[in-house]
Amino acid sequence: SVLVVGAVNVDLVVHTPRIAPPGETIIATGSTTVAGGKGGNQAVAVSRLGGACALVARVGAGFDYGSLDGVDVTRVRQDPAPTGLAIVMLDARGENAITVVPGANANLAPDDVGELTGAGVVLASLEVPLETVAEAGRRAAAAGWTFVLNPAPTGPLPSSLLAQVDVLVPNEHELALLGPPETLLARGVGTVVVTLGSAGCRVHRPDSVTEFPAHPVRAVDTTGAGDAFCGALAWALDAGRDLDDAVRLACAAGALATRAVGARASLPTAAEVTALAAS
Numbered sequence: 001s002v003l004v005v006g007a008v009n010v011d012l013v014v015h016t017p018r019i020a021p022p023g024e025t026i027i028a029t030g031s032t033t034v035a036g037g038k039g040g041n042q043a044v045a046v047s048r049l050g051g052a053c054a055l056v057a058r059v060g061a062g063f064d065y066g067s068l069d070g071v072d073v074t075r076v077r078q079d080p081a082p083t084g085l086a087i088v089m090l091d092a093r094g095e096n097a098i099t100v101v102p103g104a105n106a107n108l109a110p111d112d113v114g115e116l117t118g119a120g121v122v123l124a125s126l127e128v129p130l131e132t133v134a135e136a137g138r139r140a141a142a143a144g145w146t147f148v149l150n151p152a153p154t155g156p157l158p159s160s161l162l163a164q165v166d167v168l169v170p171n172e173h174e175l176a177l178l179g180p181p182e183t184l185l186a187r188g189v190g191t192v193v194v195t196l197g198s199a200g201c202r203v204h205r206p207d208s209v210t211e212f213p214a215h216p217v218r219a220v221d222t223t224g225a226g227d228a229f230c231g232a233l234a235w236a237l238d239a240g241r242d243l244d245d246a247v248r249l250a251c252a253a254g255a256l257a258t259r260a261v262g263a264r265a266s267l268p269t270a271a272e273v274t275a276l277a278a279s
């Protein structure tokens, strides 16, 4: 099974003609509230693909568990702090400015990860405390699970954590902050999979670099493409696919996730992903 460790947020998207500079007030045209957070998005991505998926997360009082449809939420704990909140200012040209209030996510503790039994894949991202992600990596290694880390948002990562990572999945921006793939591999990462948006992705191993083209789609909103990619990668590895196969399926999932507005609205099913990957 797949165990996702990461943040759950409520995204308040404010549609505004332009983003207000400091000190100025602007009247918005409207707002939309959607479920978000990389942990929640990635867990729902796995579940939409039909994979067994549990989520390790913290939420506040009144959280809508319906937003995690199909996900095992027995490791989602209620925290005294409110559910994480992302304020997304979205202007008429599609440019955005985002402020995240971590809330309950900041209190996700190493003990929340729980036991790992059988075989599986841990998929973690970095909107939650690093010590909790490091504990997830240690437990994955001890239990023989595969550890996939989506280093987003990124910052300097300790070598002790990188050494636990089987597959590191940064986008280009995150890679620029993390350092060259060769250095990451030398610091103990098994494989680096760099997502390149509409250019697909590139897989760096110690002895090779492989390019995977993107599937041409008419992208409506690329928010959450990376989460769909990571969720599909974890799902495919858990199903026993080799890494190249898993990356092909993940590219298809990322492309399909751009079809509608919002991170979760167009997450694909297994049938959609396998059909596109085979095309």
Ligand code: ADP
Binding pocket: 171, 172, 194, 195, 196, 197, 198, 199, 200, 201, 214, 215, 216, 217, 219, 222, 223, 224, 225, 226, 227, 229, 250, 251, 252, 253, 254, 255, 258
């Ligand atoms: P993030 O959302 O984390 O920035 P990317 O934008 O790199 O991640 O997208 C993740 C993956 O989704 C890409 O590697 C690619 O396979 C797919 N993808 C994203 N945008 C597009 C697009 N416009 N057309 C086709 N595939 C896309």
